[in-house]
Amino acid sequence: xxxxxxxxxxxxxxxxxxxxxxxxxxxxxxxxxxxxxxxxxxxxxxxxxxxxxxxxxxxxxxxxxxxxxxxxx
Amino acid sequence: xxxxxxxxxxxxxxxxxxxxxxxxxxxxxxxxxxxxxxxxxxxxxxxxxxxxxxxxxxxxxxxxxxxxxxxxxxxxxxxxxxxxxxxxxxxxxxxxxxxxxxxxxxxxxxxxxxxxxxxxxxxxxxxxxxxxxxxxxxxxxxxxxxxxxxxxxxxxxxxxxxxxxxxxxxxxxxxxxxxxxxxxxxxxxxxxxxxxxxxxxxxxxxxxxxxxxxxxxxxxxxxxxxxxxxxxxxxxxxxxxxxxxxxxxxxxxxxxxxxxxxxxxxxxxxxxxxxxxxxxxxxxxxxxxxxxxxxxxxxxxxxxxxxxxxxxxxxxxxxxxxxxxxxxxxxxxxxxxxxxxxxxxxxxxxxxxxxxxxxxxxxxxxxxxxxxxxxxxxxxxxxxxxxxxxxxxxxxxxxxxxxxxxxxxxxxxxxxxxxxxxxxxxxxxxxxxxxxxxxxxxxxxxxxxxxxxxxxxxxxxxxxxxxxxxxxxxxxxxxxxxxxxxxxxxxxxxxxxxxxxxxxxxxxxxxxxxxxxxxxxxxxxxxxxxxxxxxxxxxxxxxxxxxxxxxxxxxxxxxxxxxxxxxxxxxxxxxxxxxxxxxxxxxxxxxxxxxxxxxxxxxxxxxxxxxxxxxxxxx
Numbered sequence: 247x248x249x250x251x252x253x254x255x256x257x258x259x260x261x262x263x264x265x266x267x268x269x270x271x272x273x274x275x276x277x278x279x280x281x282x283x284x285x286x287x288x289x290x291x292x293x294x295x296x297x298x299x300x301x302x303x304x305x306x307x308x309x310x311x312x313x314x315x316x317x318x319x
Numbered sequence: 320x321x322x323x324x325x326x327x328x329x330x331x332x333x334x335x336x337x338x339x340x341x342x343x344x345x346x347x348x349x350x351x352x353x354x355x356x357x358x359x360x361x362x363x364x365x366x367x368x369x370x371x372x373x374x375x376x377x378x379x380x381x382x383x384x385x386x387x388x389x390x391x392x393x394x395x396x397x398x399x400x401x402x403x404x405x406x407x408x409x410x411x412x413x414x415x416x417x418x419x420x421x422x423x424x425x426x427x428x429x430x431x432x433x434x435x436x437x438x439x440x441x442x443x444x445x446x447x448x449x450x451x452x453x454x455x456x457x458x459x460x461x462x463x464x465x466x467x468x469x470x471x472x473x474x475x476x477x478x479x480x481x482x483x484x485x486x487x488x489x490x491x492x493x494x495x496x497x498x499x500x501x502x503x504x505x506x507x508x509x510x511x512x513x514x515x516x517x518x519x520x521x522x523x524x525x526x527x528x529x530x531x532x533x534x535x536x537x538x539x540x541x542x543x544x545x546x547x548x549x550x551x552x553x554x555x556x557x558x559x560x561x562x563x564x565x566x567x568x569x570x571x572x573x574x575x576x577x578x579x580x581x582x583x584x585x586x587x588x589x590x591x592x593x594x595x596x597x598x599x600x601x602x603x604x605x606x607x608x609x610x611x612x613x614x615x616x617x618x619x620x621x622x623x624x625x626x627x628x629x630x631x632x633x634x635x636x637x638x639x640x641x642x643x644x645x646x647x648x649x650x651x652x653x654x655x656x657x658x659x660x661x662x663x664x665x666x667x668x669x670x671x672x673x674x675x676x677x678x679x680x681x682x683x684x685x686x687x688x689x690x691x692x693x694x695x696x697x698x699x700x701x702x703x704x705x706x707x708x709x710x711x712x713x714x715x716x717x718x719x720x721x722x723x724x725x726x727x728x729x730x731x732x733x734x735x736x737x738x739x740x741x742x743x744x745x746x747x748x749x750x751x752x753x754x755x756x757x758x759x760x761x762x763x764x765x766x767x768x769x770x771x772x773x774x775x776x777x778x779x780x781x782x783x784x785x786x787x788x789x790x791x792x793x794x795x796x797x798x799x800x801x802x803x804x805x806x807x808x809x810x811x812x813x814x815x816x817x818x819x820x821x822x823x824x825x826x827x828x829x830x831x832x833x834x835x836x837x838x839x840x841x842x843x844x845x846x847x848x849x850x851x852x853x854x855x856x857x858x859x860x861x862x863x864x865x866x867x868x869x870x871x872x873x874x875x876x877x878x879x880x881x882x883x884x885x886x887x888x889x890x891x892x893x894x895x896x897x898x899x900x901x902x903x904x905x906x907x908x909x910x911x912x913x914x915x916x917x918x919x920x921x922x923x924x925x926x927x928x929x930x931x932x933x934x935x936x937x938x
Contacts, residue, residue, distance in 0.1 A: 266543065268787070268789060269543060270542060270543055270546055271391075271396075271789055272789065273427075273543075273546040273547060273549075273550045274391045274392045274424070274427050274428075274546070274550075275391065275423075275424055275789075275791055276423035276424055276427070276550070276553075276554075278547060278550045278551070278554075281554070286576075287576050287579055287580065289579050289580065289581065289584075289685060289686060289688070289689065290581060290689075291689045292579075292581075292685065292686070292688045292689035292698075293579075293685045293688050293689075293698070293788055295579060295685065295792065298423055299422075299423055299557075299561070300420050300421060300452060300454070300794070301421055301423045301424050301791070302575070302791070302792035303789070303790070303791055303792065304579075304681065304684070304685040304688070304698070304788055304789070304790050304792055305787075305788065305789055306688055306692065306697055306698070306787035306788030306789065307688075307689065307692070308692065308787050309787035309788070309789060
């Protein structure tokens with residue numbers, strides 16, 4: 247599934263980020279393929295806000311729909 | 320005259336032989352407090368060539384202390400990073416200020432500086448906040464993992480600052496990620512043979528084009544591989560040193576959610592905009608500017624300078640017109656820049672700095688991202704759009720922060736087209752409010768519609784793809800007034816330095832147009848459109864031409880005309896959409912190029928008259 251489909255409060259694992267530049271920028275913020283994150287908030291139709299510890303990152307909806315994730319239980 | 324003005328003085332010199340202590344950190348980690356503590360009051364601000372960014376420089380013992388813009392890493396994604404990179408490359412030691420609450424984000428930069436082989440000491444700042452958040456950090460372990468000294472600090476209350484000062488001599492080269500990765504170590508060693516330092520070698524491996532160019536090498540493409548290993552290492556360190564995480568459920572977490580959720584976020588944003596309007600549109604645009612522009616510049620300064628100049632230069636000469644005429648360099652340009660714009664710019668940057676430092680700004684960007692995406696922009700474009708209500712010229716410069724050329728063109732066009740600047744807004748409000756709510760709503764609705772339609776249209780026709788939102792939401796904090804004032808000062812100064820010469824050039828062009836009679840000719844040329852299509856009195860043409868010079872002149876020119884409420888509304892809509900003022904136009908040329916600026920210019924003419932005429936047909 248994609249990051250755009252995740253629901254608020256769910257924990258997930260990033261599998262794949264498509265764009266090179268985005269991947270590099272995400273790495274600097276603390277999001278890497280394999281990282282376990284949680285969905286902090288979803289703005290309706292807008293960005294998905296993900297969280298790792300206290301770090302929050304807003305990911306535009308379009309970008310989110312290109313990021314492949316796997317739900318963690 | 321105008322073209323090389325920007326960099327002619329206060330150029331930052333990184334080549335001198337002094338020992339350099341460089342302060343480095345992510346945005347909003349409190350670096351400036353450390354800078355002030357180390358250097359005291361004797362600091363110099365110098366412009367970084369080729370950018371609007373300023374670097375603050377001071378002294379501590381035998382060190383030259385340099386501040387850098389807040390960045391997430393050392394590379395060259397934007398102006399801030401290029402400047403930070405160059406200053407860091409020249410460092411003898413780095414004081415890395417790290418936000419204890421955001422180790423995931425901040426330690427990436429730390430590890431990169433360590434990998435560059437630069438001696439580092441870490442100020443682990445915001446320790447009070449970390450404690451409040453239930454975060455426990457094993458500082459000794461963090462220090463041994465990184466291989467550099469770590470001093471816990473709470474800079475706001477002065478805690479740990481003297482310890483940091485006393486420990487500066489302990490700064491050293493830390494544990495590089497390359498030590499444990501044979502393959503990378505080899506690559507770095509090889510690159511080291513071709514360069515003069517590890518820092519250069521590393522950045523070339525990470526694909527930095529500027530540095531590679533300096534050595535006439537091709538940038539390598541190991542950036543992602545290195546970043547991945549570095550990220551892994553940082554995550555590992557954090558797992559080892561941080562414990563006791565209680566997931567934030569406090570007031571700040573709730574407020575943070577409320578800010579991005581439309582149900583609560585939109586009202587919060589509207590309240591914020593209302594406060595902004597009260598501060599800029601009412602207090603500054605009317606009260607303050609009334610004092611500075613009218614009471615001081617128009618009534619005291621201008622008569623004084625006219626009197627002074629006319630003693631030396633004959634009043635009827637062209638030089639006199641150029642200097643002290645209706646659109647003179649010493650009269651209109653000076654009054655406009657310092658009497659009108661400066662107070663507005665200061666007010667805007669003050670408000671924006673508060674939004675930025677409090678952490679609200681990126682949350683507004685997240686909230687409006689969806690809306691702006693349909694116009695081919697992303698949430699970050701909210702910053703130039705807000706600034707546009709202050710001064711389109713200032714906002715146009717700020718579009719540099721947008722991710723692609725395409726986004727910049729869209730943003731600049733929309734700014735020039737449908738965002739009335741505060742100078743104009745004041746006059747428009749004065750003209751339209753007596754007409755009643757109906758006309759006010761028509762005005763707002765038409766502009767909003769044009770804004771949305773043009774954005775959507777440009778998004779469809781412009782080639783390429785706009786970038787997506789990917790931003791860090793920093794913690795919500797109460798801004799420190801000292802920091803806010805400092806930012807306001809630096810940014811306002813940079814704006815005046817950038818835009819000032821352009822207003823002078825604008826004044827010269829207008830004087831020439833007027834003296835050669837071209838201005839009158841243009842007035843007559845557009846008359847058929849004004850009367851036939853817009854159904855307005857012929858004198859309105861003069862207001863339009865005035866509007867090219869200064870947008871509020873245009874609106875003010877309508878003041879004296881006898882028109883029906885419908886005519887006033889049509890005229891106001893047309894003049895708002897009409898071309899941006901000459902200063903904004905010059906900035907567009909500078910920020911983009913002649914071709915695009917001209918296209919934007921004629922695009923605005925076209926849109927303004929079409930929409931104005933259509934509105935005239937319907938109301």
